[in-house]
Amino acid sequence: MMKQFIKGLFVGGTIGGVGGLLFAPRKGSETLKIWEEPIKETAATIQTVKEDYQTVNDNLAKTQEIAKTSLPAFQKSLEEDLRAFQFQARPRINRINEQLTLLQQHLENSPLNKTTK
Incomplete structure (x- = not known):
C-alpha cells in the first residue's frame, strides 16, 4: 500500500513537472x-x-548587563534614602502623637465635655 502511494507520488510529480515545462x-x-x-x-x-534580530539580541544582552551592575547600586541607594527618611520622620511622628495626646486630654478636661456627660 505504501509502495503504491510513493510510486503514485513519484509518477504524478514527474508528469506534473513535464507538463509544466511543456505547457x-x-x-x-x-x-x-x-x-x-x-x-x-x-x-x-x-x-x-536577520541583522535586526541580531541587533536586538545584542542590545538585550547589553541591557541585561547594565541592569545587573546598576540595579544593586540603585537598590542600595534607595534603601539608604529610606532609612534616612525614617530616621528624620520618627521624631516628628512622635511629636505629633504627643500633641494628639495633649489635645485629647484637653478635650476630656474641657468644661464643654463635662456638661455633655
Missing part, C-alpha cells in the same frame, strides 16, 4: 527575469530581518 506560457529565461527582482528583494528583506 508553460513563456520561456524559462523569461520566467527567471520576471521572478529575479522579487527573489532578490525577498533575500534582502530576509538579510535585513
Whole structure:
C-alpha cells in the first residue's frame, strides 16, 4: 500500500513537472527575469530581518548587563534614602502623637465635655 502511494507520488510529480515545462506560457529565461527582482528583494528583506534580530539580541544582552551592575547600586541607594527618611520622620511622628495626646486630654478636661456627660 505504501509502495503504491510513493510510486503514485513519484509518477504524478514527474508528469506534473513535464507538463509544466511543456505547457508553460513563456520561456524559462523569461520566467527567471520576471521572478529575479522579487527573489532578490525577498533575500534582502530576509538579510535585513536577520541583522535586526541580531541587533536586538545584542542590545538585550547589553541591557541585561547594565541592569545587573546598576540595579544593586540603585537598590542600595534607595534603601539608604529610606532609612534616612525614617530616621528624620520618627521624631516628628512622635511629636505629633504627643500633641494628639495633649489635645485629647484637653478635650476630656474641657468644661464643654463635662456638661455633655
